[in-house]
Amino acid sequence: METTTKANRNVERFRYVNKLVIQPRLKSLHPALAELIDVTARHPREKMASTADQLVLYQSLTFMINAKKILDCGTLTGLSALSFALGCGDDGHVYTIDVNEEYVSVGKEFWEKAGVANKITSIIKSADEATKEMLKDHEETFDIAYLDVPKQYYEAVYENLVPLLRPRGLLLVDNIFFNYAVLEDESNYDTMTAHVANFNKRISSDERMLHNFIDIGDGLAMAVKK
Ligand SMILES: C[S@@+](CC[C@H](N)C(=O)[O-])C[C@H]1O[C@@H](n2cnc3c(N)ncnc32)[C@H](O)[C@@H]1O
Numbered sequence: 001m002e003t004t005t006k007a008n009r010n011v012e013r014f015r016y017v018n019k020l021v022i023q024p025r026l027k028s029l030h031p032a033l034a035e036l037i038d039v040t041a042r043h044p045r046e047k048m049a050s051t052a053d054q055l056v057l058y059q060s061l062t063f064m065i066n067a068k069k070i071l072d073c074g075t076l077t078g079l080s081a082l083s084f085a086l087g088c089g090d091d092g093h094v095y096t097i098d099v100n101e102e103y104v105s106v107g108k109e110f111w112e113k114a115g116v117a118n119k120i121t122s123i124i125k126s127a128d129e130a131t132k133e134m135l136k137d138h139e140e141t142f143d144i145a146y147l148d149v150p151k152q153y154y155e156a157v158y159e160n161l162v163p164l165l166r167p168r169g170l171l172l173v174d175n176i177f178f179n180y181a182v183l184e185d186e187s188n189y190d191t192m193t194a195h196v197a198n199f200n201k202r203i204s205s206d207e208r209m210l211h212n213f214i215d216i217g218d219g220l221a222m223a224v225k226k
Pocket of ligand 1: 048049050073074075076077078079080081097098099100103125126127128148149150153
């Protein structure tokens with residue numbers, strides 16, 4: 001009974017947030033973002049995409065801290081990259097990393113439509129390698145870094161992202177509840193859940209960061225570099 005009530009509340013909550021946050025915010029952003037959300041919903045890997053409430057939050061956060069240099073790890077169809085680009089003003093720039101050129105090519109058309117393609121650099125490479133290489137020339141220069149790649153890379157990429165962020169830079173990490181699998185007994189973890197749980201423990205004990213876990217999408221870690 002209690003479960004049913006909670007499930008209904010979640011549906012009601014989603015409808016309420018959709019009506020009063022997602023729909024008005026998508027309308028006020030560029031129509032290309034709403035269009036790319038629709039296109040992504042029909043993509044075979046749509047389950048991996050950031051949710052619409054996350055995307056409008058990313059645009060707000062980028063605008064709020066006046067972010068000019070953003071690192072987006074995990075492009076997929078370019079939704080998060082587009083949200084950051086729409087938030088960062090004409091002099092901002094987004095670097096977005098993915099190994100799959102075909103997925104990324106879906107987004108490029110919509111970056112063009114939104115008039116922000118010149119503000120987005122797509123890097124086709126594994127995020128662990130790409131972020132390691134960036135340490136040579138980009139240390140402490142990023143205002144925001146978003147980590148949203150397969151979970152086995154989380155800890156390695158995180159260790160590169162922390163030095164790439166400027167002091168007071170913002171780190172966002174997706175899927176930290178992993179469909180709530182991390183709440184189960186550790187003995188029931190599969191390999192991917194164990195990677196996420198280990199990452200969550202790592203950031204929780206990292207004295208370089210002030211972290212929070214937010215219940216949006218599949219769970220979002222938001223952390224500020226000290
Ligand atoms: C969760 S999706 C990214 C979602 C996207 N940020 C969004 O807002 O919709 C993860 C992406 O990571 C990519 N990927 C897989 N292995 C990778 C790696 N080693 N380095 C970087 N990206 C990788 C996949 O191709 C996929 O597009």
